[in-house]
Amino acid sequence: MEMTQIPFQISVGPLLYYWPRQRTMDFYAAVAESPADIVYIGETVCSRRHELRADDWLELARDLRAVGKTVVLSGRTLIETGAEASALKKLCEQQDFMVEAGELGAVRHLSGRGFVAGPHVNAYHGGTLTWLANRGAVRFVAPLEMDGPTLEQLLRERPAGMQAEVMVWGRMALAFSARCFTARHFRLKKDDCGFRCIEHPDGLDMRTRESREFLGINGIQVQSAACLDLLAEAPELAGMGVDVLRVSPQSAGTLEAIAALDATRRGVKPDAVSPPAGIGRCNGYYYGHAGIGLQEAAA
Amino acid sequence: MQTRTSPIDLVAPAGSLAALKAAIEAGADTVYLGLKNATNARNFAGLNFTEADIRAGVELAHRHNRHVLFAINTFVQAGRMAEWQAAVDAAHDLGADAVIMADPGLLAYASDRYPDLRLHLSVQGSATHTDAIELMKEQFGIRRVVLPRVLTLTEIARICANVSVEVEVFGFGSLCVMAEGRCLLSSYATGDSPNNKGVCSPAHAVRWVEEDGRMDARLSGILIDRYEPGEPAAYPTLCKGRFEVDGQADHALEEPTSLNAIGLLPKLAEMGVSAIKIEGRQRSPAYVTQVVSTLRAALDSVHADASRFSPRPEWNAMLARHAEGSQVTQGAFERPWK
Numbered sequence: 001m002e003m004t005q006i007p008f009q010i011s012v013g014p015l016l017y018y019w020p021r022q023r024t025m026d027f028y029a030a031v032a033e034s035p036a037d038i039v040y041i042g043e044t045v046c047s048r049r050h051e052l053r054a055d056d057w058l059e060l061a062r063d064l065r066a067v068g069k070t071v072v073l074s075g076r077t078l079i080e081t082g083a084e085a086s087a088l089k090k091l092c093e094q095q096d097f098m099v100e101a102g103e104l105g106a107v108r109h110l111s112g113r114g115f116v117a118g119p120h121v122n123a124y125h126g127g128t129l130t131w132l133a134n135r136g137a138v139r140f141v142a143p144l145e146m147d148g149p150t151l152e153q154l155l156r157e158r159p160a161g162m163q164a165e166v167m168v169w170g171r172m173a174l175a176f177s178a179r180c181f182t183a184r185h186f187r188l189k190k191d192d193c194g195f196r197c198i199e200h201p202d203g204l205d206m207r208t209r210e211s212r213e214f215l216g217i218n219g220i221q222v223q224s225a226a227c228l229d230l231l232a233e234a235p236e237l238a239g240m241g242v243d244v245l246r247v248s249p250q251s252a253g254t255l256e257a258i259a260a261l262d263a264t265r266r267g268v269k270p271d272a273v274s275p276p277a278g279i280g281r282c283n284g285y286y287y288g289h290a291g292i293g294l295q296e297a298a299a
Numbered sequence: 300m301q302t303r304t305s306p307i308d309l310v311a312p313a314g315s316l317a318a319l320k321a322a323i324e325a326g327a328d329t330v331y332l333g334l335k336n337a338t339n340a341r342n343f344a345g346l347n348f349t350e351a352d353i354r355a356g357v358e359l360a361h362r363h364n365r366h367v368l369f370a371i372n373t374f375v376q377a378g379r380m381a382e383w384q385a386a387v388d389a390a391h392d393l394g395a396d397a398v399i400m401a402d403p404g405l406l407a408y409a410s411d412r413y414p415d416l417r418l419h420l421s422v423q424g425s426a427t428h429t430d431a432i433e434l435m436k437e438q439f440g441i442r443r444v445v446l447p448r449v450l451t452l453t454e455i456a457r458i459c460a461n462v463s464v465e466v467e468v469f470g471f472g473s474l475c476v477m478a479e480g481r482c483l484l485s486s487y488a489t490g491d492s493p494n495n496k497g498v499c500s501p502a503h504a505v506r507w508v509e510e511d512g513r514m515d516a517r518l519s520g521i522l523i524d525r526y527e528p529g530e531p532a533a534y535p536t537l538c539k540g541r542f543e544v545d546g547q548a549d550h551a552l553e554e555p556t557s558l559n560a561i562g563l564l565p566k567l568a569e570m571g572v573s574a575i576k577i578e579g580r581q582r583s584p585a586y587v588t589q590v591v592s593t594l595r596a597a598l599d600s601v602h603a604d605a606s607r608f609s610p611r612p613e614w615n616a617m618l619a620r621h622a623e624g625s626q627v628t629q630g631a632f633e634r635p636w637k
Contacts, residue, residue: 078478079428080454089430105430108437120481122425122494124374127404131438145486145495146377154377175477175484175538178449178631181552185544191637206551207543208522215484217544222477222552224487284490290519291487 008238010261011038011165013248014074014100016173016218018197021051027249028060032067034255035262038244039064040100040116042074042091046180046219047084048193054087061097070098077102077120078176078220100141107135114138119167120176126157139163141246144172144228147288148236155241163243168230169257169273170248171202172291174215175222182219201251202276213280214292224291226282227275231257232297233286234264252276306602307567308574310368310467311591314341314581316352321584323363326595330360331368331399333497333580338386339370340423341580342497350389357394366396370580372421373497374402384408391416399445400424401480406439419443419467423493425480428454429461436464443467445576448558449478451634456570465573470560471590471618472578474630476538476553484537489519500536507532516540533623557622558630561597561614565605586621593617 012031015024031039041064042057043049052060061071075092079085085105092099092109100116101107107121117123117132119141129140140158142151144167155164182204183193197203203218205225216223227250230237234245247257253275260270275281284293311327313319322330333339335347348356360367369390375383383402387409390398398416400406401423409416422445426432435441443465446455459466475482479493486492489504500518508515512528516535523540526532533539539555541548558578560567567575575598577590593614601608619627628635 077481078449079431080450082454082457085428085430103431104424104426104434105428108430108434111434122374122402122480124402124494125377125380125404127375127380127407128402129404131403131407143374143494145483145492150377157377172483172487174487175482177477177552178451178634179476179553185547185549185551189637204544209525209541209543209548210522211543212521214521214542215487217551222484222538285486288490290490291483292521 005267006235006238006265008234008242008265009037009244010035010258010265011040011244011246012036012254012258013167013170013246014040014042014044015249016045016171016221016223017201017203017249018046018049018051018195018219019201020198023201024052025060027254028064030255032064032069034258036069036247036258038070038072040072040074044074044076044102045221046197047076047081047087049195049197051198054091058094058096072098072100072116074100074118075102075106077118077173079103079105080178101137107132111135116165117141119144120173125154126159129154129158129162133159133162137162139165139244141165141167144174145285145291148286149288152240164241165244165246166230166237166242167228167246167248168234168237168261170228170250170254171216171226171279172224172228172248173218173221174224174291177220177222180219181217181222185217202279224282226280226292226294227253228283229273229275229281230283230286231260231264231270231273233283234261236297238265250276250279307564307572307598308467309591309594309598310574310576311587312577312580312582313356313587314346315584316348316356317584318580318582318587319356320359321587322591323360323365325588325591327365327591329366329368329396329574330356331370331580332356333370334386334389336382336386337497338373338383340372340421340493340497341370342373343502343581346581350393353393361394367394368397368399368419369395370399370421371405372399372401372423374494375405376495380404387412397442403438406435406441410439417442419445421445421480422447422469423480425478427478429458432458432462432464436462443573447479448475449631452563452566452570452632455567455572455632459571466571467574467576468560468567468572469558469578470564470575470594472558473536473623474553474556474558474628488521488537500534505535539623554626555623556626556628559615559618559622559627560629560632561594561610561618563629563632564597564601565608568601568605582621589617590621
């Protein structure tokens with residue numbers, strides 16, 4: 001049987017965890033060798049994290065570009081302090097790389113030049129997509145909670161020329177707070193947190209009192225404990241007109257997920273991909289259920 | 300920074316015509332309400348207004364020189380723009396003094412279609428700093444922003460000093476510990492969220508299961524909290540449940556508490572905050588009466604002489620009666636976890 005090729009691009013979302021510098025550099029060295037086309041980088045969760053500083057991320061961006069990757073710098077999702085607002089403005093003012101807007105302030109700074117509207121900008125319908133495109137957005141990332149038929153409708157409503165990106169693998173960021181939940185767990189103050197999140201490369205598991213896998217804590221973020229897995233749905237998504245499929249970095253499985261997507265687009269049957277040990281899978285949102293649900297794709 | 304000369308607006312929730320009347324009688328300057336559908340963030344069964352109720356409510360409010368705001372603050376779902384447009388059309392036609400919205404595409408529709416309609420950016424719009432707020436002003440002409448409950452007083456003061464729109468903050472009610480408008484916890488557990496359905500931890504997904512005197516509160520089967528015999532049980536709002544982290548069972552995200560900013564009213568007035576909002580369109584007319592009259596008294600006292608203001612014990616006692624778990628906090632305003 002002849003396998004047909006399916007054209008879509010593969011992106012790597014921003015690293016949401018606080019990994020030691022060397023681990024981060026090793027990860028991106030591996031990404032550089034991978035078939036991923038687009039790499040989003042930058043610290044989007046906590047302004048206190050400093051294993052890589054803004055200049056380090058820029059240097060990494062140049063390195064990734066040098067090996068042929070399209071690099072996008074991701075802005076923070078929740079801006080609270082004046083220092084965070086200033087850092088965001090600076091990020092948006094650099095002209096070397098495209099920026100992914102995590103919230104509306106970035107949209108203001110980026111208006112008039114090409115940018116990516118991130119998954120937490122809340123582009124739920126064509127009216128908002130048109131507005132974002134008029135501000136300069138060249139691509140949007142669909143809201144994580146959107147089901148398949150609604151996504152298909154959203155794609156029909158998008159303005160001509162605007163690309164669509166959908167997250168297909170990794171733990172999903174579900175909520176953002178002023179409070180740091182990692183610091184809270186360790187009974188530490190947010191401003192004197194000891195950077196304990198560096199000890200948890202996939203976040204801290206938050207289980208129900210029946211020990212059922214439920215959520216994950218990653219600093220000010222609450223995540224799904226289960227790893228989103230829409231790898232098997234990649235052909236369907238591409239068929240709908242999704243241009244870019246996003247893999248969000250985890251401590252293990254990320255490169256395998258990228259490889260699986262690459263195999264799929266080359267028309268080769270992909271190998272199964274496992275989330276990091278002890279982490280389950282979910283894809284309920286896509287099938288119109290609770291996000292935590294899991295439905296295997298129709299063969 | 301503008302020095303504020305006009306009094307702070309007291310903005311009260313109205314989940315029903317009875318609550319609206321209660322709010323007006325208790326001294327609210329403004330009430331906010333929603334239509335009976337998914338276009339607002341309190342889309343609960345038995346709640347909200349029919350068209351006839353709205354006509355009566357708006358007429359009553361305007362007769363007393365009060366304002367009525369329409370909350371149309373969920374996100375338009377693809378393929379269903381007509382429902383949200385109809386809600387904006389209805390708000391305009393029924394005499395709304397302002398519409399509270401979050402969705403940029405819908406704000407675009409409202410500002411194009413009704414250039415004279417006053418627009419407020421909902422807390423669900425998640426504008427947490429000056430650049431985000433000013434963008435909404437530049438693009439859609441919003442006249443007021445409702446600030447997220449994640450901001451501290453310092454951050455609110457900076458916003459008040461730098462934005463060209465009015466600022467409204469929450470003064471009392473249930474506390475969202477997450478940035479509003481971008482919290483998917485509820486849909487992760489149940490499929491329905493504030494953004495897509497106008498609900499959080501919806502009642503249809505709640506099951507109370509009693510076993511050996513112990514009470515389990517479940518949301519779509521997921522254990523949110525477990526109460527020992529005699530332990531007071533709270534509604535299983537997802538972020539306020541008890542969970543295990545590293546084998547340690549605790550309120551991992553937030554205790555069931557309510558926001559009470561009554562002691563901060565003089566500071567908020569000094570910063571130039573234009574309006575204080577009371578949360579709770581899902582609450583009873585009795586709640587509205589008691590919370591509104593308490594905050595009315597407090598605000599009157601601030602307006603009379605802010606320098607001599609001190610919250611009366613009976614005010615705090617009254618508000619504590621209406622707080623979740625009888626606990627109140629000044630929330631992010633004072634940033635106790637700093």
